[in-house]
Amino acid sequence: MSSEKIAILVDSGCDVPETLAQADNLYVIPLKIIYQDAEYTDKLDITAEEIYDRLPTEIPKTSLPEGAYIQTVFEQIVADGYEKVLAITISSGLSGTFNSIRLVAENFPMLDTFMFDTKNIGIGAGAHAIRAAELIDSGSSFDAITKILANGVKNSKIFFSVATLEYLQKGGRIGLVSSIVGNMLNLNPIISCNDDGIYYTVAKSRGRKKSLEKSVKLVKDFVGNHQKVRLFVAHGNAAKEALILVDALKAAIPQAIDVLYGQISPALVVHTGPGLIGIGAHILD
Template identity: 75%
Template sequence: MPTEIPKTSLPEGAVIQEIFKKIIADGYEQLIAITISSGLSGTFNSIRLIAQDFPQLETFMFDTKNIGIGAGSHAIKAAELITQGATFEEITNNLSHSTDKSKIFFSVATLEYLQKGGRIGLVSAVLGNALKLNPIITCNEAGVYHTVAKSRGRKKSLEKTVSLVKEFVGNHQNVRLLVAHGNAEPEALVLVDVLKKEIPQANEILVDQISPALVVHTGPGLIGLGAQLLD
């Protein structure tokens, strides 16, 4: 990444078609397709259109209006419901009412990659880096990137991110916390301990590396903190 910024793209239609064919060949009759926000990627619409070519497979499309681990948490919830023996209708109904129950906030270490990827202008990036501004980004109700706060310095930015997660959780008692990082594991593990202290009622904390398809736009050092409300 120091010398070249890779490009990202949605899966080719032929690839999606082959996956559909394999699902049917394996004997499945119902499919739950959970994707990142349609406001950030054409993946949702591409799968939706291809699904129409396979009427023998009852397909439920779920647009998470979210990104990264915030979107992935919905897939985890669906898998848990399947394990618990929930019906297709029960699972799809649960998902349909859960879009706003998962939230992720990303703290960006540098504005360089947002500028290189065309997300912000060069002047804004130079000025922001000079002032050591660290934006905190989430997805709004339309599933589009939205800057919720700006802090000067890494430490204040991460503290603010923790406070945003705590505010989102509120008084909810059945909660799953989410921590993702882009080559910043030591910081991520420190924040796991902070979240445990600030939100002690959490059932569990999921920690993982951020997908390259996301970190390519934000650069190494990205930290994502969030929560999924389960009650």
């Protein structure tokens, strides 16, 4: 364990695993989910399943946490005796959370805060928080950890196969993803985040099965000859397919140290709809 008092701060869009979310030094700033008649806090008082059930009648909106809430989290970090903060967020190209946290952090000069824009989303972003926690546990210094994080943005990659582009379009998160002919030709786009942290189309395959098979190949190509990698499979109401892909990834990349598996956060559900599958890897060597 590091001798320095280091806290990790993430937003709920990072989808960190529950085991890490329960750690004493992990603080989560939840995104907000807004319906016409009510407002909810991501992962706290609404589930992904509840959003799926309501999608046929209303697609909610998401918003940033209020500055006052972020302020309260920083105050708690100080009260808990931490001196340094690793603030890890989903891509600033997809959300204003990074900037909101940065602005509040300026009010806490007593904390040495490292702002880290992952240029990624979901567990592709959360993988960096997992890595940071491991480095803290191994005794790495704050300066060493910030250097590893800063140099490792390109080491985490996730590829998404979505059942429909409807929700990305309606939520204004379509980015550089082309959607003109996809539905007509049964072309399933595989989406990832580019170097600027914006969605773009990596490949297109005809039909769901081929799209998922192509995603596995993309992850395998990304990993290459690296021997220390962590794999992840995230899904949006597609558990059966996701579990099949866990086995497919293990077979394709047997050197992986582990495979993280889970449902995406309610806030991400809003923008992707049902049927999302995300698979990827974090290169650790």
